Amino acid sequence: MSFVIGVDIGTGSTKGVLCTLDGEVVAVARRDHAPSLPRPGWAEMDPVRDWWTEVAEILTELTTATATAASTSTTSTSTAATAATAATASTAASTAASTGTAGTVAGEGSEGIEVAAVCVSGLGPCVVQTDAELVPRRPAILYGIDTRATREIVELTEQLGADAILERCGKDLSSQAIGPKLAWLRRDAGAAWRPDDRWFSAHTYVIARLTGEWVLDHHTASQCDPFYDIHRQDWATDWVEAVLPGLALPPLVWPSEQVGVIHEAAAAATGLAVGTPVIAGTVDAWAEAFSVGVRRPGDLMLMYGSTMFFVQVLPAPTSVRGLWTTSGVEPGSHTLAAGMATSGTITTWLQDLTGGIPFRTLLAEAAAIPAGAEGLVLLPYFAGERTPIYDPLARGVIAGLTLRHGRGHLLRATYEGIACGVRQILDTFTGTERVVAVGGGTQGGLWTQIVSDVAGIEQIIPRQTIGASYGDALLAAIGIGAVPPDTDWTQADHVVVPDPSTADTYATLLQTYTELYPATRDQIHRLAQQ
Structure with missing residues (x-):
């Protein structure tokens, strides 16, 4: 039995997934990290510690999971997850992802199990x-x-x-x-x-460490x-x-192309066999879009992560001021993209600021607050802003604070502020026919519901929400010809629809949000210079 491995280096963590060739998740692994912010406006990472070492550890963990699967035809148990049958692989993967260690599920036999290919994506x-x-x-x-x-x-x-x-x-x-x-x-x-x-870039540095190839x-x-x-x-x-x-x-390749094989030094560091094919991969947001079937013109991915990111597939290249036209994942394709500078990172900041209480507690408090956060509005420009305002000197603003506002109000205002930014960006896209929401922020339901309410959109939530590493695994399978190029592993779980009862409240909030940035820009720019 053959497996493929996908690994994604994100802003807040590196995640890996071991899959069968039909998309069944067998094991996951994770390592957390954070960017260094040595000066205002600077954001850095250590390529050896944060990229290569973590990827090598994850590959070692997943190849160990493969060996475990090969050694038994019954249930395998790890510290991260226990799965009774292959049908519960997704549940095991979710448990493992939350604990940061690998979980395994038995394969269909104990003979002939191998890692057929590896693909890596990365922040970028x-x-x-x-x-x-x-x-x-x-x-x-x-x-x-x-x-x-x-x-x-x-x-x-x-x-x-x-x-x-x-x-x-x-x-x-x-x-x-x-x-x-x-x-x-x-x-x-x-x-x-x-x-x-x-x-x-992040993933190409790892490719070079795995294969010796610069692409x-x-x-x-x-x-x-x-x-x-x-x-x-x-x-x-x-x-x-x-x-x-x-x-x-460097020479140019498409993300699903094989670019080399694991050499001896990489084999020693990762546990992979010498000669294992390595697939090119791409930037994490595009691998994530690929993982949930955003592949046809009019498809748009909305990614809830450390930052909020948007990828829409185009029928042909175009130039839209304020958005980013790029080459896509599949050969010859094009996409239109946008990105906010901060989103999920603000919720982490808020959790730390309020004493590190369990996030589920903070989330429950926010869910109990009515739409509009009882007069609180937040501009989520905590690290400047990319689209739609392109202002590196923009800064976060919390307006309307009173003594009755608590931490639940702040989280709700954070979600609503981000949702207003999403609405502004989506208003610049044209031809959108289908929105698929992905990323860790889709869990729990409050954030996605607020975005649907503010932006007035329906969002498809996939059953499998592991993210970019899952798209990498599919690219690995396609890259070695194990599955056809048009293979799509994604399945919809449910659809989030706007709540019409919030429409008037959010129309007023959006107006206030839109007016607040230009009204405070000059003062914020002065503060940003200090």
């Missing part, structure tokens, strides 16, 4: 500079929540032209783009940037603005030379 786009031996020269710079390259964004926009960048790259330059961050690194590193240095998938490359032509789906080498002469560029 990120950038880490390494030497030729893959030793990082400095911490990795994260995606749009790292806003250090503001100067370079302005300079490159002036050099190449805002309209030309939008037309060729499918989006304006912003803190999400890798080009300005590479320019910042080149300027900061100076002579320390050597000709044989390489640069990676970049088309989707991630399409976020390396202004260095990728969205129409030709290839590097814009003339602009690379104009901006960063001599910068080496």
Whole structure:
């Protein structure tokens, strides 16, 4: 029996999943981490500790789970989960995910069980500079929540032209783009940037550690603005030379392509067999969209995670100011995307701020508060904001506080503020036919209900909500030809529909929310400079 493994490096954790070729979850594993915020506007990670080491540990744990499955044809038990039959695999996986350790479920026999392929996705786009031996020269710079390259964004926009960048790259330059961050690194590193240095995103660094190969998938490359032509789906080498002469560029592949095999050093570190195929993978949000069948034009994924993210499949490339047009997951495809800078991270901050009480307690208190949080409104710009306002100096605002407001009001206002931001972004999308909600924030029901109420949308909640690592596992199966390219493992669990009784309250709240940012922007910008 063959298994595939998917691993995703997220902002708050690394997660792995072991699956059969028909999408049954056999085991899961997790390691938690957090980005470093060494200066205002900076967001970093240690590529060795937070990316490679965690992925290696998870692969070791999952290959051990495979061996356990091979050794018995009855139920296997671990510290994370106990499953009576293969039919309860999803329940076991959910239990294991909550505890951060792997759970196993027996396979159909004890002979011929192997890991057939591995695929890795990761937060992104990120950038880490390494030497030729893959030793990082400095911490990795994260995606749009790292806003250090503001100067370079302005300079490159002036050099190449805002309209030309939008037309060729499918989006304006912003803190999400890798080009300005590479320019910042080149300027900061100076002579320390050597000709044989390489640069990676999170998942491609791990791929290099697993296989020795330096590649970049088309989707991630399409976020390396202004260095990728969205129409030709290839590097814009003339602009690379104009901006960063001599910068080496990795070969481009599609996320489902095999890019190499596990070499001996990686086998020793992970427990995988030498020669196991490794599939390219992509940025986590796109792997997550793939995991829930967001693959047809008009499909839109709404991801509830550390940040709120949106991915819509397009029939053809387009340029929409304020949104991001990118290459998609499947060969030749295109997507339109948007992202908020913070969402789930605010709930973690609030939980810590209120003494670390069990989150279910905080959630119950928020659910008991009526719509509108009794006059409280929150702007969720705790780390600046990406779409829709593109303001790295924006900051969180809580307005309307009184002595009667408690922690439950704050959580409800957080959910409602994020939902207002979602509504603003969704209003800029066109042609949306189906919304699929994914991510850890879909659990519990309150957050998704508030978003449906504020945004006026129906959301499909999949039965399997493991996320990007599940999409990676499917990409692994497709990449080795074990399943057809159009295979879709997702199944709907239920649909969240708007509650009409909240419509008037949320219309008023949305108006207040929309007016609050421009009314406080100048004052907030002054505070952000301190």
